[in-house]
Amino acid sequence: MTDNRGVTRRRALGIGGALGLMTAAGLTGAAALARRPSFTGAQLRSAVPLPPPFQVPLPIPAVLKPVGTSGGADRYEITQREASAEILPGVKTPLWTYDGTFPGPTVESRRGRPVTVSHRNELPVPTVVHLHGGRTPAASDGYPTDLLLPEGWREHSTHVGHGSAHGMHDPRAVVTELTRDYIFPLDQRPALLWYHDHRMDFTAPAIWRGLAGLHIVRDDAEDALGLPAGPRELPLVIADRAFAADGSLAYPALDPTLRVRPGVREPYLAGVLGDVILVNGAPWPMHEADAARYRLRILNASNARHYELEAVTDDGRRLDLVQIGADQGLLTAPVVHRLLPIAPAERYDVVVDFSGLPAGSLVRLVNRLGAGRTRDVMAFRVARKVADDSRIPRTLSADLPAWRRSDAVRMRDVAFRTGQTHAGRGWLIGGLPFDPARTDVTTRLGDVEVWRLIADVHHPVHLHLAGFRILSRSGRPPLAHDVGLKDTVSLRPGEAVEIITRFEGYRGRYLFHCHNAEHEDMGMMANLEIV
Numbered sequence: 128m129t130d131n132r133g134v135t136r137r138r139a140l141g142i143g144g145a146l147g148l149m150t151a152a153g154l155t156g157a158a159a160l161a162r163r164p165s166f167t168g169a170q171l172r173s174a175v176p177l178p179p180p181f182q183v184p185l186p187i188p189a190v191l192k193p194v195g196t197s198g199g200a201d202r203y204e205i206t207q208r209e210a211s212a213e214i215l216p217g218v219k220t221p222l223w224t225y226d227g228t229f230p231g232p233t234v235e236s237r238r239g240r241p242v243t244v245s246h247r248n249e250l251p252v253p254t255v256v257h258l259h260g261g262r263t264p265a266a267s268d269g270y271p272t273d274l275l276l277p278e279g280w281r282e283h284s285t286h287v288g289h290g291s292a293h294g295m296h297d298p299r300a301v302v303t304e305l306t307r308d309y310i311f312p313l314d315q316r317p318a319l320l321w322y323h324d325h326r327m328d329f330t331a332p333a334i335w336r337g338l339a340g341l342h343i344v345r346d347d348a349e350d351a352l353g354l355p356a357g358p359r360e361l362p363l364v365i366a367d368r369a370f371a372a373d374g375s376l377a378y379p380a381l382d383p384t385l386r387v388r389p390g391v392r393e394p395y396l397a398g399v400l401g402d403v404i405l406v407n408g409a410p411w412p413m414h415e416a417d418a419a420r421y422r423l424r425i426l427n428a429s430n431a432r433h434y435e436l437e438a439v440t441d442d443g444r445r446l447d448l449v450q451i452g453a454d455q456g457l458l459t460a461p462v463v464h465r466l467l468p469i470a471p472a473e474r475y476d477v478v479v480d481f482s483g484l485p486a487g488s489l490v491r492l493v494n495r496l497g498a499g500r501t502r503d504v505m506a507f508r509v510a511r512k513v514a515d516d517s518r519i520p521r522t523l524s525a526d527l528p529a530w531r532r533s534d535a536v537r538m539r540d541v542a543f544r545t546g547q548t549h550a551g552r553g554w555l556i557g558g559l560p561f562d563p564a565r566t567d568v569t570t571r572l573g574d575v576e577v578w579r580l581i582a583d584v585h586h587p588v589h590l591h592l593a594g595f596r597i598l599s600r601s602g603r604p605p606l607a608h609d610v611g612l613k614d615t616v617s618l619r620p621g622e623a624v625e626i627i628t629r630f631e632g633y634r635g636r637y638l639f640h641c642h643n644a645e646h647e648d649m650g651m652m653a654n655l656e657i658v
């Protein structure tokens with residue numbers, strides 16, 4: 128593994144350069160960054176030979192079976208354990224997994240039908256499970272200090288925080304040993320959710336090592352739409368990784384055991400990028416497709432990498448990407464894109480139509496923000512002509528919240544910028560690094576609020592519990608892909624994005640944070656108390 132020292136703009140977009148620009152010129156500096164090629168972070172280079180693209184078949188994560196059902200609720204069990212997988216052909220890669228695979232098994236649920244997932248931690252470190260996009264009671268939302276300890280874990284169990292040397296303590300933490308039941312009512316719109324590790328200070332390396340999986344919520348209304356289904360509905364978990372010489376996943380952790388000292392080495396403070404693009408855990412995979420419509424349920428599970436996806440045919444044509452859903456489920460009506468930006472933790476529900484293509488055609492899914500090998504994501508080989516009775520209705524859903532500015536009882540400005548933490552340079556919200564013992568925002572259950580989120584460099588901002596809508600970007604109307612109900616919004620360098628939401632569901636202690644996982648670990652989280 129070597130640093131990619133050839134990337135000269137790393138300095139400008141890394142934290143060092145960002146700090147210099149920010150302190151010298153405030154948002155004017157950030158506005159200058161906005162004109163630069165758009166990624167935040169530095170790329171690791173793999174030390175093993177990489178396979179050619181489009182050779183490995185696209186895997187589909189297995190759907191988990193419930194171990195029991197009682198009183199209209201399903202119970203699942205997941206064991207978090209070390210496992211080894213052949214991600215690159217001929218190379219064995221040790222992983223941290225949910226039930227032995229990366230991504231973990233997919234949980235399929237029905238709207239309003241409660242689910243209990245019992246997690247057993249057989250990993251060498253504490254973990255925390257968060258269901259991203261779930262409308263979940265606070266006790267099961269995976270607060271970063273609500274640790275699930277492995278058997279016999281004693282050290283460091285009470286001292287947490289980016290700057291744990293300072294003994295930051297969370298008196299409200301609920302710590303359990305070996306197993307923990309997470310209860311998900313799933314009283315929410317059908318959507319593609321994902322579960323992943325959310326442990327204090329160590330979320331980024333834990334996800335990188337494999338702790339991520341999908342959780343799909345469905346309902347009868349969505350099933351009745353006639354969208355592509357069965358084998359023509361494909362979950363696509365896109366994540367970049369890099370591989371060390373011994374086949375393990377490379378990651379620049381200050382403490383590779385992930386037990387004591389959080390954080391990453393320079394120059395990766397702004398985000399860790401890999402040089403291998405995985406889809407559902409396979410490098411640049413190939414999927415043999417029918418000449419028909421496909422529903423692609425795309426998750427960007429990368430720590431820091433952004434994508435601008437396009438579907439390109441052999442003869443250079445770009446296929447329409449018909450967006451039918453956002454993070455929190457179906458849109459009101461489809462929106463056609465040629466290019467679809469997707470930030471870490473965002474999900475897009477997209478239909479592509481291969482029916483006009485002759486058998487044998489190759490359609491590549493390309494990342495316009497990538498360079499060299501990272502430009503390719505995956506490919507589809509159109510195998511055969513088939514009958515296709517799927518459709519994309521003109522009206523997809525009628526239950527999107529239509530909050531207006533005049534409904535808002537409060538407006539808040541929330542700044543996401545680099546700065547000093549107890550442990551050195553890091554990432555701050557409102558000028559402060561995360562402290563579990565400090566309440567940053569207090570709101571009342573049922574209140575509608577408008578938040579103006581202000582960024583220095585790229586920050587994909589995620590609210591727990593509350594779906595929101597995007598009102599504006601730097602005073603301009605939202606972008607074409609900002610439609611629908613979101614739970615993560617991509618702030619671009621220098622941008623101020625207004626969102627509107629109603630805090631509904633449950634009272635308690637929740638979070639909002641940057642979902643560049645390295646930023647999140649290095650201070651960029653804040654507490655949201657709903658009273």
Ligand SMILES: [Cu+2]
Pocket residue numbers: 543554585586587641642643646647651
């Ligand atoms: Cu960030």
